[in-house]
Amino acid sequence: MMKSIVSILVLLLHIPMYQLMQADIIDELANHFKAGNAKEIGKEFATSVELIIIDQEDVYNKAQAEQILKDFFIKNPPNKVTVIHRLNSSQNYRLGIFLLQTKTGKFRVTVTMKKNYNAFLISELRIDPDKE
Numbered sequence: 001m002m003k004s005i006v007s008i009l010v011l012l013l014h015i016p017m018y019q020l021m022q023a024d025i026i027d028e029l030a031n032h033f034k035a036g037n038a039k040e041i042g043k044e045f046a047t048s049v050e051l052i053i054i055d056q057e058d059v060y061n062k063a064q065a066e067q068i069l070k071d072f073f074i075k076n077p078p079n080k081v082t083v084i085h086r087l088n089s090s091q092n093y094r095l096g097i098f099l100l101q102t103k104t105g106k107f108r109v110t111v112t113m114k115k116n117y118n119a120f121l122i123s124e125l126r127i128d129p130d131k132e
Helices: 002-013 017-021 025-035 038-042 062-075
Strands: 045-053 056-061 078-087 093-102 106-116 119-129
Touching (some): 056 062, 062 119
Parallel strands (some): 045 119
Antiparallel strands (some): 106 119
16 A cells, blocks of 8 residues: 555656646536626736637737626636647646537637746637538
8 A cells, every 4th residue: 555655656756847837728618608707818818819709800918808808708708628639648728628518609729839938828819600
């Protein structure tokens, strides 16, 4: 028993801490979208974020992007989020695509993250009406 605990600890020491912390970044983001929590999503924004929400597109700083996302959630309170695609095999890039069901309709959310030092940060966030 003690030997297996030591083996697990040794394995954990060989995995960089940032990988442990961001292992489920796509799932974490999906949960924040389901909760309509722009503040938590904003914590994952890069210094500047390309934000495309329906037909509004521009590059914003973290605070501006968070406020715009907060306004989106106020107008479109989320009910359910489903992860429909994820790309997490690259060391420098992550992609998550969610189906976001709100009280006003369905949206397709695409989140693009790039590695910045030791963490993946959102560089682009796209919210489009779902075409189903």
